Amino acid sequence: MPKITQGAFSFLPDLTDDQIAAQIQYALDQGWAVSLEFTDDPHPRNTYWDMWGTPMFDLRDAAGVMGELKACRTANPDSYIRLSAFDSTRGWETVRLAFMVHRPTQEAKFRLERTEGPGRVQHYSVVRA
Template structure:
């Protein structure tokens, strides 16, 4: 199973050159870029671990790629994503987010649908190892 979260998740994994192009676009737009990682890609797990702080005022994509390389080295079997933040309105809003690293074997998440009282539907998720 392939976890699909964020931009580009239905495409083949991005190469470092393609990641660089996306980071350069983010920087041209004036967005700060942050690196996050997790071993739990459950759809409701929106709070991943931050790898350092978002990189505000960065002008060169190499800085982001250096942080990404360090995160990949420390957490090679983790999901790693880049988030771009737009702070032009005075608060940080995630404008773009995409996965840049995946474990060799991805977990299977099974969703079960159950009809309950009245016309309500309950969904449960289970990670199958």
């Protein structure tokens, strides 16, 4: 079954915890703040994920973030968990890296439904299968 693809590394096999820690350390070395978010609705148009704690502005070691990730996985085993790294440098002030760090054992399925209206209007809606 295909997996939900969102963020960096989404078309690669899932990263191991060592690979996740290496990416976190890279982000921290750049001075980016790391945060964790989770949801049971990973649809790309769902921009409202629940935040796990607050952004980790003060951490400089990937081990601290990995501890929070472990706690988030334990509390939300059937959710998607995304890690985001925010660059607050003046002129950027944006998420520079985001990727999935946990998936539920049963992936969500979506399908596209197309309906035609009057004239040349076509309506698309995404339905959770």
